[in-house]
Amino acid sequence: MNIAPVLYLPCCPALVRNNRDSDRVHRPGVTLLETVLAVVILSVAMVATSALVRPGVFASSATRGAAGDAASLLRFARQDAILKRSAVDVELVSKGGVQHLFITVQPNAFDSGSQVLWPLASTVQVTGTPTRIRFLPSGDADSSLRWDLIDDSSRRELQVLAAGGIVQQR
Numbered sequence: 820m821n822i823a824p825v826l827y828l829p830c831c832p833a834l835v836r837n838n839r840d841s842d843r844v845h846r847p848g849v850t851l852l853e854t855v856l857a858v859v860i861l862s863v864a865m866v867a868t869s870a871l872v873r874p875g876v877f878a879s880s881a882t883r884g885a886a887g888d889a890a891s892l893l894r895f896a897r898q899d900a901i902l903k904r905s906a907v908d909v910e911l912v913s914k915g916g917v918q919h920l921f922i923t924v925q926p927n928a929f930d931s932g933s934q935v936l937w938p939l940a941s942t943v944q945v946t947g948t949p950t951r952i953r954f955l956p957s958g959d960a961d962s963s964l965r966w967d968l969i970d971d972s973s974r975r976e977l978q979v980l981a982a983g984g985i986v987q988q989r
Contacts, residue, residue, distance in 0.1 A: 879973035885940040886968045886975035890988040892920050897984045900954035903930045910951040917941050943970050960984040
């Protein structure tokens with residue numbers, strides 16, 4: 820039988836090998852650090868592969884964002900028409916290959932009027948009729964509007980109803 824000699828030096832307790840030390844080295848399971856590293860590596864791998872496997876998810880978020888921006892601007896124009904008691908025109912224009920919403924508040928006795936040019940996402944193409952709509956001080960629109968916001972893999976729709984100037988996004 821081959822038994823390794825145990826060195827016992829009473830003057831140097833740091834050099835003495837304890838059974839408890841060897842248990843700590845060979846304990847089964849994983850440490851918290853190993854668990855955290857595994858979770859981080861798996862998370863990074865999931866995000867990286869999801870962009871490769873389903874690029875449409877990220878593309879549709881651009882369309883969703885552009886549709887949300889356009890709907891918010893149309894609602895803002897309607898509110899501005901009511902609050903300022905002035906007609907507000909919203910027109911879809913193209914400048915330098917990028918589509919913009921051109922918002923014009925008509926001057927009246929209370930307000931000198933203003934103009935704002937707001938760019939939409941460059942990856943999204945907006946089509947539909949009419950390209951210009953006017954919100955009246957009553958909150959109504961002069962005509963109904965239907966726009967489609969399209970990119971490579973997704974489509975969103977904006978509508979404005981003439982009666983009440985209600986803006987809907989689908």
